[in-house]
Amino acid sequence: MNILVRHPVVAGALAFVASASILVLANDVWLMRLTELLIWILFAASLNFLISFSGMVSFGHAAYFGLGCYGFALSAKAGVPIIVAVMIGPLVATFAAAIYGALCVRLNKIYFAMLTLACAEITYSVIHQWYDLTGGDTGLTQFAPPSLDLGARGFALLVLACCAGGLLVIRLVLNAPLGLVIRSVGENPGRAAALGFSQRQVQWVAFVIAGSLAGVAGTLYSAFQGNAFPDYAGMRFSLAPLVMVILGGLGSFFGPVIGAIVEKGLTGVLSHYVVFWELIMGVVVITVTVYSPHGFWGLIKRVINKGAPRG
């Protein structure tokens, strides 16, 4: 355990190889489940970057997820080669995050959250109402070959690569001066400004990074499901990663990974056995929030630290 804690690169590489082997060995049902889980991990991690490190709580992160979906789906439908279409999805999301972000970072706390919500609702409404382009409620289907012609396993490995890549990007940013500055602004904007950092600029950069990663997740989700619905930009898709971030634990890098696993795992198991599964999830969310703000990852860390005395 000690080695893993001290050498995150080794730990990360091991985790990647382990995940890849699981994907290679998994049966079809598990392959689907894990692929979806990986997409959610990436989505939740992008939101966590915003909340835990940049100090910005977004109620509308689904906007960039949804635009990733539609950017990909619409361009693929228009006949753009798939390899290009998968790039267009994240680009559209990044572009939107750059515009919305420039407005949102002007506000703080609850007002920031409300503006992100408004931006997401605008996006949702436009997608929902623009039938001619998006098909409205009926959504889009059959715009790309299933699993992008890579086969279920190949696609799963692509998703794993993207998810790992996304996490790596977040880690690298956090380790770089930019990450230090983002954390500084997130923790104490006034102090950071007195040191000479522009709060708005820094927050904008963080917002765009988070938005583009959510766009990658959205594109993958759309390719995975083979469809795109306005709901993907709606409030439910904004709240879902928020719940994952909380379950995993605020303020940590691995929180959203654990959070997504716990959320998807619990939901899967519970919905299999009981009717009241969402109610139980609600109770779990409330209990974790009230009694353990550091979430499940916080619990795991406590166990690890007990096992390996610090020196």
Added chain:
Amino acid sequence: MLFVQIVNGLMEGVMLFMVASGLTLIFGVSRIVNFAHGSFFMLGAFLTYQFAPHILPGTMLGFVLTVIMAGMLTAFVGACFEVIVLRRIYHAEELLQLIVTVGMVMIMRDVVRVVWGMNDLATAIPDAMSGAVNVDSYWFPIYNLGVMGIGLLVVVVLWAVVRFTRVGVLLRAATDDRGMVALLGINQAYIFTGVFASGSLLAGIAGGLAAPLGSINFLLDTTVITGAFLVVVIGGLGSLSGAFAAALAIGVLKAVGVLYFPRAAMVTAFVIMAIVLIVRSFKARG
């Protein structure tokens, strides 16, 4: 047509205000952004559906009693939520408070889903209030006018309570400065519970009144909460009069918008919300 739509818009505005007033009241006093507010509305609607056939069905009195009962039960659920959960995290970060209410959304949605199922339900307009009146060659459903009347009555009562009663004084004091209430020697916990219950009551009654107007389903929670946020933000978080003006404006905008730019009505409302927030941010510095 325009006239009809303006009247319809005002009616929707009154409904919107009933929902939003509870949300803004709760925020004003406890600084909690209650995501579960739409769920309380939904609960009120389902309870009305449940009770309506049993309490003097078809009569005006029966319907009023039904809605009041649904509202009271909703208020009770809200009070329990406040006492059992919210009270423990008033001092925590905003995000955590918010997430707790999201947890409540999940719980309520599931209760509704399991008890009443996933299909759209409908409850009839009471016979005494069915039909329509003719005004200047336009027909207006009596029920809609009645709802508007009841809504306006609620507005007046709310205004009078806040303006003239001791409770209202406390409420305004608590909204301006939370420390004030402690100075006045009032147990803050009672105020918070009371406000949360009243807010839920308003949401429940609004849900009950809205029940006969459209389909009742388990997706109501998020549709209603987004509309309520819209009103509360445009009106200014915590401001009742602002919420009233915003609710009427948005009701009319939506109803009239349907005539002229049917597809852009919702987008326009949220664009206005965004503009209000951005303009406020420019005023904030200096």
Added chain:
Amino acid sequence: MADFILSAEGISKKYGAFSALTNVSLKLKSGEIRAVIGPNGAGKSTLTNVLGGQILPTAGTVVLDGRIVTGLAPHRRAGLGIGRTFQINSTFRHMTVRENMLAACVAAAGTGYSLFSSKLRVLDSRVAELVDEVGLSNISESIVEAISHGDRKRLELGMVLATGPRLLLLDEPTAGMGLNERQDLFKLIVDVVKKRGLTLMFVEHDIDIVFNLAERITVMARGSVLAEGNPDEISADPHVQEIYLGESVAAKGATC
């Protein structure tokens, strides 16, 4: 007159009907040590905030090195050489002492948007030096939340120094500290200021410290400047004695 590093002319700040500052003027000579004193609500913090750019004044101009900076945002002023600490301790509480200092050094180096962690490693020795200078090298890996109040104040000072300021604005740098700690910190501040040839303006309640350290003193009351002068002049000023300082300082002035 070009040797004024900072001059503020006719500064007023109104909040609705309430005037926090009324027509305040203040000039700081390069290299001087200036104290601002006054009873609570005199407008000392508001003035510091106007000079630092945290608050926009309703009227008046702030000139830094001959350049008008009245409307300039705080981070831009920091770039021009104003370094400041706050009345309420202001550090990054969930980061370590070293990370706090590193953030300040990154700000000074202007590499804040860099994606290369190597840009952080080149700052290591400078960070260590600064942490040492403010006497915190033994707790450099502690989370700020866990260190003492006095140490946080030291850290804050170190972070301001890291940005290489020419003018320090310190708002009650020793608020909430014990007497001994307080004197130690002020000794450190003065040493640093002298060694680097900085200009210092500080807000302080402890009259003994003010009269021992400051070269000039500005006395404020109810949003205006009541008097300004060197410690002897101030302690001799009858208005100041009467309205603010009381007899203890008059007695002290007599013994000097």
